[in-house]
Amino acid sequence: MEVGYWDTALKIKEKIQMCTGIPVSNQKLIYFGQVLPDDHDVDKCAIINDSHIDLIVHSGYVKQPPVIRLQLKTGPRSGVHLPVDVKDNVLWLKERLQKSEGKAVDKLVIHATGAELCDQQLLGEVPDNCEIDVSFRQYPATAGIRWAKNKVEVTLWSYRCGTKIPVEVNGRDKVGKLRKEVERLQKLIEFNLPEDGYFFIHKQDVMEEDKSFFWHGVSENDTIEIFPGRVTYGSR
Structure with a gap:
């Protein structure tokens, strides 16, 4: 867990x-x-x-089937009552919706109780019979060109050492490239990294290092946090 x-x-x-x-x-x-x-x-x-x-x-407990029911709303007039396993995550739900809606996983946005759900969040953390809104992320046609030419300045922040460092990133670069830059900075300045591993967080969401900054919606003057620990992804 x-x-x-x-x-x-x-x-x-x-x-x-x-x-x-x-x-x-x-x-x-x-x-x-x-x-x-x-x-x-x-x-x-x-x-x-x-x-x-x-x-x-404790004794006296009777195990119940680990299944919840979600009310999926994929449009103003469409909805479906979907039973899911509590161990399924949001990415699994997106992949299931991809087959039925014909939209790429990276364009699907899942909201529940007023907040966007990250891919690795377990559906078991969503209240039973909660209404889930499904929308489709639209990327401007010129966005890729703008990001390819312009670098964006973000702030790296590590709560462990309380250090904030301005860094320039290219929107089309994968987040994994930032790890190399962080380790380079560690050698140049006093910037302590967690010894047991770390990952990046942007706007309270764990960043997937094989995805681009643009995919994560990173923009000028945003903050990217360096958080201790490791992210493990389950498989079905």
Whole structure:
């Protein structure tokens, strides 16, 4: 399970409930022999990448099928009630919609409860019977030309060392190229990178390094955060 750096033990229990159906009240989390208090976050509990946490389920729990129902709205007059597995993610939903709607995955935008859902977010985190809006991202015909010629200045920020660095990027470059630039900067200036790995975040979304800055909607004076940890993607 992927958890956030500031997720509390209670938040982890809620994610477990979404994935397995086990109620929070029936769960107890054990880490290195200690019960995790509900109000302690990942940092305070010293949980690191690839940690193993024991889940104790209280007696009397009856497992329910891990299926939720989503109300998909693909247009003003169209909608469908779709049952999905709680372990499916938004990317899987986009791929399913690609087959039915004939739109490329990178043009599909999924919104729920007023916010856009990132590709790796589990559908189990969306409330049951929640209405999901599906829209199609439109790229201006001249956008690619503009980005190919102009570089955009963004700010790199690492919360670990509190350092902000202005960097120029090309909109058509893949985000993975930024990793090489960050490591070059580390050698030139005092810019500490997380020892256990890191990834990039733009507007609270994890950036996919095989996609371009333009694909992520990066624009002038935006901030790109360097966050500790590693991103792992499940497969179906």
